[in-house]
Amino acid sequence: MDDHGGASKGAGRRAAAYLVNGFGFLRLSLLTLLGAVLIAGAAQAQTYRFSTFEVQGNTRIETSTILANLGVTPGESITAGQLNDGFQRLQASGLFETVEIVPQGGKLLIIVNEYPTINRISIEGNDRLKDEDLLTVVTSQPRRVYSPAVAERDAANIAAAYAQAGRLSATVQPKIIRRSDNRVDLVFEIAEGRVSEIERLSFVGNRAFSDRRLRRVLETTQAGLFRALIGSDTFVGDRIALDTQLLRDFYLSRGYADVQVLSATPELSPNRDAYFLTFRIQEGQQFTFGDVTAVSNLPEIDVDQYQSEIQVRRGNVFNPQSVERTIQRLELLATRQGLTFVRVTPTVRRNDADLTLDVDFVIEKGERLFVERIDIEGNATTLDRVIRREFETVEGDPFNPREIRAAAERIRALGYFSQAEVSAREGSAPEQVIVDVDVEEQPTGSLGFGANYSAESGVGVSFSFAETNFLGRGQVFNFSVDTGSETSSSSLTFVEPYFLNRDLALSFSIFYNESSQDTLTFDTRSAGFSTGLSFPAGEYSRLALSYGFTTDKLTERPGTTLSPVLLRDEGEAITSFVSYTYTYNTIGGGLDPTRGVRLRFGQQFAGIGGDEEFVKSTFLASAQRTIRNDEVTLNATFEGGVINSLGGTLSRQSNRFFNNQSIIRGFESGGIGPRDLNFSNGSLGGNYYAAARFEAQFPLGFIPDEYGISAATFLDMGSVWGLDDATTVGIPIDDGFFLNSAVGVGLLWDTAIGPLRFNFTRAINKRSFDREQTFDLTIQTRF
Incomplete structure (x- = not known):
């Protein structure tokens, strides 16, 4: 710096500049730069050369770190602009409240004031959201350097969490409390504000379906009677996209191939505590399937064989799920035949004249791609193998995009994850594909303490623990205890859904029940266990095999007399049995979402040890x-x-059939069936039963949907009859077939405290000793 004259130095000192940032200032003695500007008016930038550096004020940050951020090398020329860039880097590092740079001839003095260290983080003013939930969105951490910018971002994240909970007016203010040793307490002060509810949920352009029906499709609901307890009636912006897709899927599944959800418009009320959400829909026309054919030019494909696999028929309402399932069936057939890289592509032709869609399933060779590997991220608790087993594809298999999408749907259906995204990208070679699975876990367990009531069992208390992803292994574990005034029960169930890494469910359960009903002259107790395996037997069917062992005891109460039919049942008996159950169910999951069937048939074979021998x-x-x-x-x-x-052997009371509300409504449990006419022992149970139930459920037009109330009318009829020894006991026993029947109406109420059902019934065909039940209320509460 010796080449500059004294006049220039004096002028530079008199023109010392101050550069101000948000937390401090920079004083630069621009020794020759401003002097040259003032004297010569030249636009030439002056240069500096520093031989030594001095850093003051740093206690935690190393001097070398500060100089590295400054970017000045001893003895190297540097312009005023470059020096200013270094200052900006120091300030942007987020490490210092204030930064001051003072050139002193050949020495550069750097004065810093470090940001304090966060001592603790606390949240105040929150009532609706818990501290532990809000702290998950806070990135500031104790024992780390405090940054105002990071604290502001954390406050914005907390406000966004409140917006997700429907409180758009919530405000969050970060504040610091100074402590000793350059430490601060970081406090987020929250004003929660009121919930922004969905006051009105309406639709424009819907002709085929009413507003009431479409509201039931959406995840969002209108604010109703229990608005303080129901979270789905609060406005959540992110939920609109889901609701839009749900509306579209609903129409598509019912044949409206051209449906469009043109807009979803939320309007905020002037006081910001309510929203009016309107969906504008263009339905289009409803289409049915026309000609549905399998087409292929591949010599190895027998088109007739593939045509026979198509279950969709002309005249069926068009449904994209039916198309997708047909594709899966045809590609599965190709796999069974040993054909690889076979892809089925649907080609759709519109017939606007008769509103039909012809579909050709074109069977062709696809691109030769292989799965290199499957990468899974985001699962902290759930084991990789639980997710991986939902893929029918493994590393090295031909890549099938449709199978990958199906696996993604199966992963989402597990219920373990709030989000599950599956995507594919190019692998290490052009013919290789890497499948990425990104999940976000959600709680899968519940602990419940509650109360229940029914007209038969009275008031009771209950405790339950349930976990559907036990230890992250995808296993199911349930434990429950229910007590009533006349009955009590407890059970424990464990299910391994993928035993031996196959779609083979292994189950084990134990139970203990006691009953002491006032209307009977005896008490019963039963305990036992069962274990079994179940596996798919078809696209909609499943077969279960099991073994069970029970011990049952019937005890006469003091001062009462048992019927001769029950006297032989008094005491304890052991039943050891094997059983099978076949189920077929398309309700809610078949080709047509508006209809379905459920079939179940099972048999129980007792006599493998124990005291009882029968086929049930x-x-x-x-x-x-x-x-x-x-x-x-x-x-x-x-x-x-x-x-x-x-x-x-003769059938025993514990193994015979008894009526209950799930068989014939309008009569008490055990209120119909064989009777000993000389004793008031209630129903003796029967060796046979048959029942038919017919019900119609419908909304009540005068009650808003958001209250969750609907109605039902029903007709039940049936009979319990037949005893092995009715003619040998020497007393009058009525065990003949008699068709009991009852009609009724019901009110169904989905509340925040659980589902309620009120049944009002009237028997229309009964015997004098049958016990009628004209009213039944069932409540199940968890808290």
Whole structure:
């Protein structure tokens, strides 16, 4: 710096500049720069050369770190602009409240004031959201350097969390409290504000389906009676996209191939505590399937064989799910035949004249791609193998995009994750594909303490623990205890859904029940366990095999007299049995979402040890469909059972059939069936039962949907009859077939404290000793 004259130095000192940032200032003695500007008016930048550096004020930050950020090398020329850039880097590092740079001839003095260290972080003013939930969005951490910019971002994240909870007016203010040793307490002060509810949820352009029906499709609901307890009636912006997709899927599944959700417009009320959300829809016309054919030019494909796999028929309402399932069936057939890289592509032709869609399933060779690997991220608790087993594809298999999408749907259906995204990218070679799985876990367990009530069991308390992803292994564990004034029960169940890494569910359960009903002259107690395996037997069917062991005891109460039929049942008996159950169910999951059937048949074979020998067979057939544009749901159910005693034994009370509210409504449990006419022992149970139930559920037009109230009318009929020894006990016993029947109406109420159902019934065909039940209320509460 010796080449500059004294006049220039004096002028530079007199023109010392101050550069101000948000937290401090920089004083630069621009020794020759401003002097040259003032004297010569030249635009030439002056240069500096510093031989030594002095840093003051740093206690935690190393001097070398500060100089590295400054970017000045001893003895090297540097312009005023470059020196200013270094100052900006120091300030932007987020390490210092103030920064001052003072050139002193050949020495550069750097004075810093470090940001304090965060001693603790606290949240104040929050009531609706818990501290532990809010702290998950806070990136500031104790024992780390405090940064105002980071604290502001944290406050914005907390405000966003409140917006997700429907409190758009919530404000968050970060504040610091100074402590000793350059430490601060960081406090986020929250004013929660009021919940912004969905005051009105409406639709424009819908002709085929009413507003009431479409509201049931959406995740969002209108604010109703329990608005303080129900979270889904609060406005959440991110939920609109989901609701839009749900609306579109609903229309597509019912044949409206051209449906468009043109807009979803939320309007905020002037006082910012309510929203009016309007969906504008263009429905288009409803289409049905026309000609549905399999087409292929591949010589190895037998088109007729693939055509027989197509279950969609002309005249069926068009449904994209039906198309997707047909593709899966055809590609699965190709795999079974040993054909690789076969892809099925649907080609759709519109026939606007008759509103049909012809679909050609074109079977062709696809691109030769292989799965290199499957990468899984985001699962902190759930084991990789639990996710990986949802893929039918493994490393090295041909890559099938449709199978990858199906695996993604299966992963989402597990219920373990709030988000599950599956994508594919190019691998290490052009013919290789890497499948990425990114998940975000959610709670899968519940601990419940509650109360329950029914007209039969009275008031009771309950405790339950349930976990559907036990230890992150995808296993199910349930434990429950329920007590009532006349009955008590407890059970424990464990299910491994993928035993031996196959779609083979292994289950184990134990139970203990006691009953001491006032209307009976005896008490019962039963305990036992069962274990079994179940596996798919078809696209909609499943087969379960099990073994069980029970011990049952019937005890006469003091001062009472048992019927001779029950005297032989007094005491304890052991039943050891094997059983199988076949189920077929398309309700809610078949090709047509408006209808479905459920079939169940099972048999229990007792006599593998124990005291009882019999074959017990049961069946159930149910059909359900919706009418009047899905406003009304119709259901018809037929079921029955029979016990055939073997080896000269007689059926026992604990194994016979008894009526309950799930079989025939309008009568008490055990209120119908064989009776000893000389004793008031209630029903003796029967070796046979048959029942038919018909029900229609529909909304109540004068009650808003948001209250969750609907109505039902029903007709139940059936009978319990038949005893092995009715003619040998020497007393009058009525065990003949008699068709009991009852009609009724019901109110169904989905509340925040659990589902309630009120049934009002009237028997229309009964015997004098049958016990009628004209009212039934069932409540199940968890808190």
